[in-house]
Amino acid sequence: MFLKNVTTNLKKYSFLLRQLVSRDFKVKYKRSILGVVWSLLYPLLTMAVMAIVFSNVFKFSTPGVSYLAYLLSGLIMFNYYSEASNLSMSSVVANFPLINKIYIPKYIFPLSKCLFVGINFLLTLIPFYIVLFATGTGVNIYHIFLPYAFLCLFMFTLGMGFILSAVSVFLRDMFYIYGIVLTLWTYLTPVMYDINVISKSLQPFLKLNPMYHYINFVREITLYGRIPQPFTWATCIVSSVVVLIIGVVVFRKTQNKFIYYV
Amino acid sequence: MIKVNNVSMKFNLGIEKNFSLKLFFINMFKSKKNKPKKEEFWALKDVNFEVKKGEVIGFIGSNGAGKSTMLKVIAGVMKPTTGSVEVYGNICPMIELGAGFDMELTARENIFLNGAVLGYSKQFIEEKFEEIVEFSELREFLDVPVRNFSSGMTARLAFSIATVVDPEILIVDEILSVGDIAFQQKSEAKMKSLIGGGTTVLFVSHSIDQIKSICNKVVWLEHGKVKKIGEAKEICDEYYNTQVS
Ligand SMILES: Nc1ncnc2c1ncn2[C@@H]1O[C@H](COP(=O)(O)OP(=O)(O)OP(=O)(O)O)[C@@H](O)[C@H]1O
Ligand SMILES: [Mg+2]
DSSP states (O other): OHHHHHHHHHHHTHHHHHHHHHHHHHHHHTTOSSTTHHHHHHHHHHHHHHHIIIIIISOOOOTTSOHHHHHHHHHHHHHHHHHHHHHHHHHHHHTHHHHTTSOOOTTHHHHHHHHHHHHHHHHHHHHHHHHHHHTTOOOOGGGGGHHHHHHHHHHHHHHHHHHHHHHHHHOTTHHHHHHHHHHHHHHHSOSSSOGGGSOTTTHHHHTTOHHHHHHHHHHHHHTTOSOOOHHHHHHHHHHHHHHHHHHHHHHHHHGGGGGGGO | OEEEEEEEEEEETTTTTTOSHHHHHHHHHSOSTTSOOOOEEEEEEEEEEEEOTTOEEEEEOSTTSSHHHHHHHHHTSSOOSEEEEEEOSOEEEESSTTTTOOTTSBHHHHHHHHHHHTTOOHHHHHHHHHHHHHHHTOGGGTTSBGGGSOHHHHHHHHHHHHTTSOOSEEEEESOTTOSOHHHHHHHHHHHHHHHHTTOEEEEEOSOHHHHHHHOSEEEEEETTEEEEEEEHHHHHHHHHHHHHO
């Protein structure tokens, strides 16, 4: 019943959704000369900078696999999350002028941001594969399972986007708070270091972080060439679906009150 | 066609916008008793009326009387705090035009974006594209970013997009005063032709003459309450007299 509602609603507003996503694209790239090339270059440059800092200065390394590929796999996943969740969070407040004048289902704003950044994410897979080949890591048959991790990442991010955008309507300080949380989160997620460099007693805490599992899933396949453990499969889907459901519930419960906080 | 039953709309002016962590902590440490009472404000209070198919209803009242709020509740933009609104038919809300414009995009791109925001389908916009451009008289500016438009040009484009539909219910909130004189006449003519086609219209304007010439019935709002409902000319004259004296 609920699902059927969602699909008919999505069908009705799919054109608007496409327009919003393409608007974001046009606005983002219209005035830059390199345009889309930035999307490809940006993760590569970040990777290069971080690789120089962490592998030369701090002597981080990942035994058995290329540190560059290790870094980039974590970066593209985490960058997707941080950019999409940030944009989603501000999307509702930013569209208040619209929400105050026309009836539009409000969930469409966080959703369009997650999709927009999602397309960017798919573009960053190009530099990722280039690095996989350049470092001699190569590809294997298990890559067909990668979309599973991407889907989980998307659902998790969308759920967080719903929660953050709803909360930030009532609590504008959220923008600052979340900025700090996100910085902390980056360091607590094993993006640039291997979880095994952390003391055994702390590892279980780091594993409470869903982002760790999505990234781990991708690394198991692309770097270590093996199918992730059943436990990883389960953690990914359960954490993302649970967060998405919480997000939908929070958003639906609060959306009629948004108008009072315009 | 439209039934408004006991609609009240409350805004919490006290918590609005300033709600932040700072206030939250301040309030937490204050004892329950001397917590400042949330300032309540009723923008609409127990409003009742009915609109039949094909009727053209005007709303009058001073600034802040609740006219726009009433229209937004009918258009579904806001849920009333209490009471209910029944609407049969598809609504074209022209409450504030151009709300969905993105200043960075060109006029052409904005026609599609704004059309989508208003709920048009892709096919519909493609069909009506020519008509929109024609009516707005902005053909040479189609590929110019709207950021570089004058405000009148933006308003023309917005008006042309919004009025391209044939809605069953048209909601118009003070939008006829856009553009230069030529365009004002053109937009009023367009509005009249929409009305002549049997559309139900809810119309807000501060121009009493306009209301008199277009509407059959008028709702007079004062401080969120219905002061009077009745035949257009009668109510308008009475309203006019209270305003000037
Ligand atoms: N989102 C909101 N939050 C708080 N108060 C609001 C909000 N929207 C409207 N109000 C208040 O409700 C009252 C009625 O506003 P409304 O816009 O309906 O007036 P109006 O009759 O359209 O006036 P005008 O003739 O100036 O257009 C105003 O006092 C306004 O401050
Ligand atoms: Mg108004």
